[in-house]
Amino acid sequence: MNLEIEKFFNKDNLISLISYGKDPGDVFSSTLVAIMQSVDVHSIEKTKKLKHKDVVIMSKEEFFNSIDVFPIEFITMKHSYKVIFGEDVLSEIDIDMKNYRHQLEYEVRSKKQILTRAIREFGSTSRFTAKIMDDILNQLKILVIHIAHLSQELKSFEYDYMVAIHRLSEVSGKGMETLTNLLYSIEQNKYKDYSKGQKLQFLSELLQDIKDLQGYVDSFEA
Template sequence: MIKNPNDIVDKLTSDYRAVFGEQLISVVMYGCAVTHEYVPGSSPISIFLLVTDSSLEYIHKCIDVHKYWYRRGVMTPLIMSRDFFETSLDLYPVDYLHIQSNYRVLFGEDVFSTLDIQKEHLRMQCERELKQLSLNLREEYLQAGCRKKVLTDLLEDTTNRLFPFFKALLVINGRKIPHASSELISSVEDLFGLGVSVLSDIYHKKKGLDKNSVQFCHRLAEIIDLVVGKVNQAKEREPQSLVT
């Protein structure tokens, strides 16, 4: 278990530099691992690697390094070539914004500080993937068959997957992204006039979450559908805004 992500920076960077050599452009740690919200043994440690060549020939070389760090709590790294990175900003703006909001450069270039992320690109990815998330929630709810533990896991997993989109929704509406997850949820609840909603209940693991998991799933689905509706309406408005 890694108690402090700062303790692994030197060895982690050294290991990937040994694998990629001059092909390695940048090593970035992002997410809760670079914030005060990191919880040892629970929070993921996410890594982004930018390389000149992301062919499987080079990816294969880092299998042993990946195994070593994965066993210690470091997630499988997101590996991109510079060309892929620079030509996919319009396809994955939500993902790039998610990294950009909380990151630390461990080695090489800071490629996130100058990213120009367009609101319309954010809106398009939000629409596409929030609709998919809504479908997934319904499918997995049906498969769970009212098993409370399974539904509770579904609630937490779905809410966690919403966080990058929460950040995008705030940016689309000209609002700043808070660093703390609890503040992020509060900002989204305020943006859509939700009050203290099921989002806060799930994040703070409100007492009775297991017992009332069916009702919580219904309420979460309603919120996702509400947000999707706002995203759809934004197609017809300039400048882009989800809330009138």
């Protein structure tokens, strides 16, 4: 399906338009990245009618200055993308693996703290806990994919988090059935039907799995 670029972007200001994701050829189910000469309120508002959930809008300067800050996102882009319009800016970038590992460590450690808070406040803020489960699902999927990617010395990249968990199990020599079951339970919304005791057990098991993931990341050379 073609995207009518003129409807949503000023071509004179647009340097590059890229779609990325599991199937970047399916533009409307992928994330769009628009790199512009300059970003202002008018250029942002023009994209409001795009039928995309995820649209990243950046100036070219901001794009290149963000590589060392968001290596996870840039590696995800580089492994499966399509140039819809303009320059192939992703072909010009190199990712520092130290920054990659450091961001993974930060993300895993921060998820552990968020989950610790959820357990601490469990019972008094059930809405908060439910929101944590919804938010943490996609974040954990991405982290598992990237930890597996890094653990295999960047030999392959797999968008399917179940395959990534299997590969991580092979590399670590430790089964990750619990994490697989937990992520599946969240994805199928089974967690919401659990009793209070089951939910607390669920959170405890998830916390242990995140600690294991942190251990994997810590074992990689910085």
